[in-house]
Amino acid sequence: MALFDVSGFNSDLRARILPSTQVPVLDRANNYNFGSKFQEFAVPPGVDPSGFLESCSSDGGVRIEMDHGTTTLAFKFRHGVIVAVDSRASSGRYISSTYYDKVIEINPYLLGTMSGSAADCMYWERLLAKECRLYRLRNNQRISVAAASKLLCNMMLGYRGMGLSVGSMICGWDKEGPGLYYVDENGTRLSGRMFSTGSGNSYAYGVMDSGYREDLTVEEAYDLGCRAIAHATHRDAYSGGVVNMYHMQKDGWIKVCKQDVSELLHRYRKEKLRV
Amino acid sequence: MAARYDRAITVFSPDGHLFQVEYAQEAVKKGSTAVGIRGKDIVVLGVEKKSVAKLQEERTVRKICALDEHVCMAFAGLTADARIVINRARVECQSHRLTVEDPVTVEYITRYIATLKQRYTQSNGRRPFGISALIVGFDYDGTPRLYQTDPSGTYHAWKANAIGRSAKTVREFLEKNYTEDAIAGDNDAIKLAIKALLEVVQSGGKNIELAVIRRNQPLKILESKEIETLVAEIEKEKEEEAEKKKQKKST
Numbered sequence: 001m002a003l004f005d006v007s008g009f010n011s012d013l014r015a016r017i018l019p020s021t022q023v024p025v026l027d028r029a030n031n032y033n034f035g036s037k038f039q040e041f042a043v044p045p046g047v048d049p050s051g052f053l054e055s056c057s058s059d060g061g062v063r064i065e066m067d068h069g070t071t072t073l074a075f076k077f078r079h080g081v082i083v084a085v086d087s088r089a090s091s092g093r094y095i096s097s098t099y100y101d102k103v104i105e106i107n108p109y110l111l112g113t114m115s116g117s118a119a120d121c122m123y124w125e126r127l128l129a130k131e132c133r134l135y136r137l138r139n140n141q142r143i144s145v146a147a148a149s150k151l152l153c154n155m156m157l158g159y160r161g162m163g164l165s166v167g168s169m170i171c172g173w174d175k176e177g178p179g180l181y182y183v184d185e186n187g188t189r190l191s192g193r194m195f196s197t198g199s200g201n202s203y204a205y206g207v208m209d210s211g212y213r214e215d216l217t218v219e220e221a222y223d224l225g226c227r228a229i230a231h232a233t234h235r236d237a238y239s240g241g242v243v244n245m246y247h248m249q250k251d252g253w254i255k256v257c258k259q260d261v262s263e264l265l266h267r268y269r270k271e272k273l274r275v
Numbered sequence: 276m277a278a279r280y281d282r283a284i285t286v287f288s289p290d291g292h293l294f295q296v297e298y299a300q301e302a303v304k305k306g307s308t309a310v311g312i313r314g315k316d317i318v319v320l321g322v323e324k325k326s327v328a329k330l331q332e333e334r335t336v337r338k339i340c341a342l343d344e345h346v347c348m349a350f351a352g353l354t355a356d357a358r359i360v361i362n363r364a365r366v367e368c369q370s371h372r373l374t375v376e377d378p379v380t381v382e383y384i385t386r387y388i389a390t391l392k393q394r395y396t397q398s399n400g401r402r403p404f405g406i407s408a409l410i411v412g413f414d415y416d417g418t419p420r421l422y423q424t425d426p427s428g429t430y431h432a433w434k435a436n437a438i439g440r441s442a443k444t445v446r447e448f449l450e451k452n453y454t455e456d457a458i459a460g461d462n463d464a465i466k467l468a469i470k471a472l473l474e475v476v477q478s479g480g481k482n483i484e485l486a487v488i489r490r491n492q493p494l495k496i497l498e499s500k501e502i503e504t505l506v507a508e509i510e511k512e513k514e515e516e517a518e519k520k521k522q523k524k525s526t
Contacts, residue, residue, distance in 0.1 A: 143375075146377075147375040150374055
């Protein structure tokens with residue numbers, strides 16, 4: 001810079017203040033750069049996050065539990081997308097919250113679910129919501145589900161290997177119709193009809209797969225979602241609380257219900273006895 | 276007055292001018308003319324081809340460039356600056372496709388180019404890009420678009436516009452002759468572009484280069500034979516008009 005040259009500033013210090021790896025603002029390609037090289041969330045030099053995490057997962061030492069302790073699910077059917085999540089937040093074997101909101105309402109046409117580390121999901125999905133709002137302002141049209149999930153995926157890729165723990169489903173309705181994407185901390189991004197994430201996902205998949213048909217009625221779909229989460233919370237220690245369910249329709253999402261899982265499980269048992 | 280305020284780009288003059296940016300606009304006025312027309316199902320770009328030296332290969336001078344399959348641009352001004360801008364725009368088009376999984380809208384890429392130009396008018400050690408660009412194309416919903424950018428980084432949408440040498444003459448011609456009838460068909464829009472360029476180009480069809488994009492089709496650069504045919508048609512129409520006027524006068 002001209003001022004550096006004119007004032008005869010020390011060039012060593014200058015190299016540390018303006019590191020050569022930093023792309024100057026003038027030449028930065030576009031609005032969609034995320035990652036440790038672009039000061040979105042700069043990693044201090046000399047720190048090795050993956051090394052630190054390895055030391056934390058050794059047996060006998062301090063263990064930081066990074067498992068995705070939760071159950072969330074989403075599936076597409078004829079009348080839109082159903083999103084259902086549990087509400088238990090755990091720190092190791094301690095239940096920190098029974099009513100934790102695991103769905104972030106990005107805009108009336110876009111939802112994101114959270115599983116994994118609560119802090120990571122909360123932060124990155126709120127950042128995603130910020131980017132979606134900026135997109136809407138810059139381009140005068142709502143962001144597509146594919147683009148929103150791509151943005152989150154690129155954020156994850158910028159910090160790959162540094163110990164983020166995010167298992168998220170981005171659901172929405174755009175001009176291509178209903179959209180459902182699964183994004184995780186490795187940068188995996190999959191589009192599909194049905195996903196379930198978290199430690200209780202295998203139980204939820206079992207119930208969903210046995211009851212799913214593409215031509216479910218709306219009531220049947222609500223029932224399937226509730227059942228899958230309730231049964232998963234019954235068997236999985238890290239899931240519980242209430243079922244929060246959303247239905248993504250053509251003109252936006254609606255919040256369907258918030259039902260306590262123990263009440264649901266009692267109801268299901270009574271139905272079985274009656275039959 | 277100007278002498279003291281025009282050396283550095285980041286200095287305003289007392290009456291609010293950025294002289295370097297205005298000088299860049301002068302550089303644009305020295306470039307060869309380019310005209311853009313937005314039709315109903317077609318967008319047309321025409322440029323005045325500068326006559327090449329005897330030993331020079333004609334094909335290496337290209338003033339109309341595709342930015343993506345559905346967007347192209349023509350420029351007036353410093354060719355070298357244009358090359359940089361076009362390169363960055365092409366990368367941005369693909370980057371957009373990669374991140375957002377959708378092709379760019381014409382407005383988006385125009386905004387990107389305009390933002391790029393503006394950054395270079397507000398930083399030390401760099402001068403503005405000495406080009407104005409006409410950017411045409413179709414959005415994914417099928418709407419045709421024409422935008423113009425200038426060295427200061429502003430951009431506007433136009434129905435028809437011209438940049439470069441004699442741009443004023445061409446624009447006046449377009450203001451008189453651009454009507455809904457005049458662009459009713461694809462061929463009519465192309466003929467209007469040629470007519471506009473013939474106003475200012477010496478020696479007729481040989482010095483005109485024309486490119487069109489039709490909806491859902493890639494950029495097509497017209498061959499000189501096709502241009503010659505269209506120029507001949509235009510000449511014939513002009514003669515017929517003149518004949519009719521003469522007859523009206525005599526009867």
